[in-house]
Amino acid sequence: xATIDLNINGVKMxxxxxxxxxxxWVIRDYAGLTGTKYGCGIAQCGACTxxxxxxxxxxxxxxxxxxxxxxxVTIEGLSKNGEHPLQLAWQEEDxxxxxxxxxxxxxxxxxxxxxxxNPSDDEITKAMTGNLCRCGTYQRIHKxxxxxxxxxx
Amino acid sequence: MNRxxxxxxxxxxxxxxxxxxxxxxxxxxxxxxxxxxxxxxxxDLLKIAxxxxxxxxxxxxxxxxxxxxxxxMIIAEELCADxxxxxxxxxxxxxxxxxxxxxGGYDTGGSCTIIYQWDTLRKAGATARQMLxxxxxxxxxTTPENCYAKDHFVVNRLSSQRIDFGALxxxxxxxxxxxxxxxxxxxxxxxxxxxxxxxxxxxxVTGSLQYGLDIKVPGMLYAVIARCxxxxxxxxxxxxxxxxxxxxxxxxxxxxxxxxLQTETPYMPHDIREGVVxxxxxxxAAKKGRDALxxxxxxxxxxxxxxxxxxxxxxxxxxxxTDPTGFVGDANAMADVRHVRTTxxxxxxxxxxxxxxxEPLNCTAHASDNGCxxxxxxxxxxxVVTELQRVFRFSEERIKVHCFPSGGGFxxxxxxxxxxxxxxxxxxAGNVPVKMIWTREDDQQHNLGHLFQHMEYQAAxxxxxxxxxxxxxEICTYTWGAKYADAQLPGMAYHxxxxxxxxxxxxxxxxxxxxxxxxxxxxxxFYSECFIDEIAASVKKDxxxxxxxLLEGDRDVLPNDANRFPGAKxxxxxxxxxxxxxxxxxMAPGSGQGMAVCPxxxxxxxxxxxxxVRDNKLTVTKIVIGVDCGxxxxxxxxSNQITGGIVWGLTALFYGGLPIVKGRAVHTNFHQNKxxxxxxxxxxxxxxxxxxxxxxxxxxxxxxxxAIPAVLNAIYAATGKRIRTVPLDLSLFTS
Numbered sequence: 068x069a070t071i072d073l074n075i076n077g078v079k080m081x082x083x084x085x086x087x088x089x090x091x092w093v094i095r096d097y098a099g100l101t102g103t104k105y106g107c108g109i110a111q112c113g114a115c116t117x118x119x120x121x122x123x124x125x126x127x128x129x130x131x132x133x134x135x136x137x138x139x140v141t142i143e144g145l146s147k148n149g150e151h152p153l154q155l156a157w158q159e160e161d162x163x164x165x166x167x168x169x170x171x172x173x174x175x176x177x178x179x180x181x182x183x184x185n186p187s188d189d190e191i192t193k194a195m196t197g198n199l200c201r202c203g204t205y206q207r208i209h210k211x212x213x214x215x216x217x218x219x220x
Numbered sequence: 221m222n223r224x225x226x227x228x229x230x231x232x233x234x235x236x237x238x239x240x241x242x243x244x245x246x247x248x249x250x251x252x253x254x255x256x257x258x259x260x261x262x263x264d265l266l267k268i269a270x271x272x273x274x275x276x277x278x279x280x281x282x283x284x285x286x287x288x289x290x291x292x293m294i295i296a297e298e299l300c301a302d303x304x305x306x307x308x309x310x311x312x313x314x315x316x317x318x319x320x321x322x323x324g325g326y327d328t329g330g331s332c333t334i335i336y337q338w339d340t341l342r343k344a345g346a347t348a349r350q351m352l353x354x355x356x357x358x359x360x361x362t363t364p365e366n367c368y369a370k371d372h373f374v375v376n377r378l379s380s381q382r383i384d385f386g387a388l389x390x391x392x393x394x395x396x397x398x399x400x401x402x403x404x405x406x407x408x409x410x411x412x413x414x415x416x417x418x419x420x421x422x423x424x425v426t427g428s429l430q431y432g433l434d435i436k437v438p439g440m441l442y443a444v445i446a447r448c449x450x451x452x453x454x455x456x457x458x459x460x461x462x463x464x465x466x467x468x469x470x471x472x473x474x475x476x477x478x479x480x481l482q483t484e485t486p487y488m489p490h491d492i493r494e495g496v497v498x499x500x501x502x503x504x505a506a507k508k509g510r511d512a513l514x515x516x517x518x519x520x521x522x523x524x525x526x527x528x529x530x531x532x533x534x535x536x537x538x539x540x541x542t543d544p545t546g547f548v549g550d551a552n553a554m555a556d557v558r559h560v561r562t563t564x565x566x567x568x569x570x571x572x573x574x575x576x577x578x579e580p581l582n583c584t585a586h587a588s589d590n591g592c593x594x595x596x597x598x599x600x601x602x603x604v605v606t607e608l609q610r611v612f613r614f615s616e617e618r619i620k621v622h623c624f625p626s627g628g629g630f631x632x633x634x635x636x637x638x639x640x641x642x643x644x645x646x647x648x649a650g651n652v653p654v655k656m657i658w659t660r661e662d663d664q665q666h667n668l669g670h671l672f673q674h675m676e677y678q679a680a681x682x683x684x685x686x687x688x689x690x691x692x693x694e695i696c697t698y699t700w701g702a703k704y705a706d707a708q709l710p711g712m713a714y715h716x717x718x719x720x721x722x723x724x725x726x727x728x729x730x731x732x733x734x735x736x737x738x739x740x741x742x743x744x745x746f747y748s749e750c751f752i753d754e755i756a757a758s759v760k761k762d763x764x765x766x767x768x769x770l771l772e773g774d775r776d777v778l779p780n781d782a783n784r785f786p787g788a789k790x791x792x793x794x795x796x797x798x799x800x801x802x803x804x805x806x807m808a809p810g811s812g813q814g815m816a817v818c819p820x821x822x823x824x825x826x827x828x829x830x831x832x833v834r835d836n837k838l839t840v841t842k843i844v845i846g847v848d849c850g851x852x853x854x855x856x857x858x859s860n861q862i863t864g865g866i867v868w869g870l871t872a873l874f875y876g877g878l879p880i881v882k883g884r885a886v887h888t889n890f891h892q893n894k895x896x897x898x899x900x901x902x903x904x905x906x907x908x909x910x911x912x913x914x915x916x917x918x919x920x921x922x923x924x925x926x927a928i929p930a931v932l933n934a935i936y937a938a939t940g941k942r943i944r945t946v947p948l949d950l951s952l953f954t955s
Contacts, residue, residue: 068467084502084504085467085468085502085504085505085508088502088504089504092502095434096436096442096502096503099436100427101427101430101433101434101436102427102428103427104431104433104578104579104627105433105580106578106579106580106660107660107889107890108659108660108889109660109889109890109891111889111890111891112578112890114578141427142425142426142427143426143427143428145426146426149425149426153425154425154426157421157424157425158417158421158422158425159417160417161415161416161417161418161856161857161860162421163284163420163425164284164285164286164418164860164861165283165284165579165626165627165628166284166420166421166429166625166627167284167431167578167579167626167627167628168578168627169424169425170424170425192898192899193899195898196897196898196899197897198898199578199890199895199897200867200898201576201577201578201630201868201895202284202860202867203863203864203865203866203867203868203896203901204860204864205867205896205897205898206863206903206904207860207863208898209898
């Protein structure tokens, strides 16, 4: 066990955990932020996506230790009241069905749009294809990412 | 027997109105025969608070099918509520209050909810509206006829005064429930028929919606189970020394006392595998502890078999006749040499599938003497309660289930096994709260799966090449009931004079425990749409023209256990899809169109797929879907169900199956058991028929089973290759 210091959504926290514990489980079970989801544990589904220093990262495949000097943002910290253009587009386009994968989808899209504010259809697909959705909401995810990119302009 | 239930209202503590539809058992002496009646016992259904908030108490399961939003729209419509002020609550179970009958209750599946609740919810909303109006009329000293409700207000026609629902709610609760319910004229609908975003989205996109997996209760521990890797295998021995040394691990014990405890009803399998539990103070420690267990299994007989062996066995069974389960015309028509000139024959296989719910299976339980408190997402929390009573002899009053929307149900969350596991663990750990989690590896390797289906088809043509007889034998591993509800009526709308359906159950030999899936047991059965195409090809007819010919005469059909479904509707939805996809248009070399149409329950769907085979690669380029689901309550949600179902079917087509070697599932996670990804998702267009149906029908399961035959038929059109199994062997497309 070790004391791991984390900076999550601008708040400094410390936890006494196994340093090898994936960041995902520290976020969920110790920081109590359950918006970041467990889907597979091996970076195949993207449900656990957070931002580490602005980049999209699968938190299931990074130890808490490795994230300790970095700026972590989870879905809860993406906006103050759900007003991020992606969150608004998700509502407008009625994207989620069960909703479980959608935090990861939005975090992936947010990081992508911050780097590529004017993406083509193909670029959106390439960026999002690492995120699985069992309910099959892909068509609307794509539409909403595109709409959010427009809105941000 | 038609059970009548009486709508009641009462004043909420703190003011406001509670509308209740109690069960008939609680209502033995209705004090007033002139009370609004309805079919479903939905108990505490609707709260209207003094601040105007309308809270719909939703006891069905929201698993992404959008049912909570659609049902809320129905109530809000008749209530004349402001949609923004309608909220959805998910109350805890109470089997005395919320009785499980056909029209009400908890269990959610089979795309039935909207069918059974449409009427009741309209009456409930209208009743509340009428009471609000009565309350306003009383306050204004006028008559209800001089008032109307609109957008969360009651308005006085004469004076144009208005009072909002919140201000009226407490008084309304004390008014007499009118025996005459004044339902809206559908042409006045403001909400129903308009696309609405799902109510839960704001909490979904901010990460604040809690799923079962997100629960945390004080003092909670975590548990994972090492389950026997072979179905029906046993635990021989285990050594927990190394596991107990791991920091955080608290307890290790076997689940043998709850294993193999299937209920009597054959269609409710939830056979729990023998295994060993590790309880720890974190999920990670529990998992590490499990990895450190030394486990010795007695694999049992299934370890001798691979999934290929089972497939061969099923094919052997396909070759002989059993007694027909259902037939129309002559059960032995295939052998009638007076009429039969040519016969065709084909075997199709739909193998076991995983549900792969995105939220892994889980349950948090806190057992006590004689009772248990649980937190989970379940399609049938009523079964959770009854199973816990049966297995642990808990009393019903001491079992409390907190219900959550889930990250996907798809039939898997209908079964209460995870609740039995969690309750057992909590009790064995000393009556402490424990969250039991299935890892994705557990989900893929030690789980229930969609049943295995071998479909054996024969067709007979007479001397005029008319389809004279159809024979179909289904060999499968899970009996929710054979295909034909009535032996004298057909399950297909095609006018074939002689239809025979044989059925054989191989559940006893299954290598994986079979269960209901999205579409329940429908997927293998829809291969009939591939065989129809084979017949069309053999008589050199276009698949669309051939189907239209068979649909002439508009024969009624009896799909599943539903009411008669008019053949005319099948023809209408097929024609719609054909038009919208420009069926018959010139296709580029290597591409082709394929169709599939079938009723499912009381709805019907036609799917037309376009594929392209180029550069050794198969791409599904476009899917057009025609839908007849009666009255469309929420076009946005309904469309989501259709396109989501297509993606579901395509996943099974490209990546499905559950390969087993020596009794063990081969795939361990999503890198092997793949799901369709965005880059493989075709363009999809959904069209609803212009239905004059007054009632809505089910929508969640009708498109998925048709995606597969539509694409297989398109592949034939594009390449001349006839494929009769999934998943696709993509090497077939490399030249």
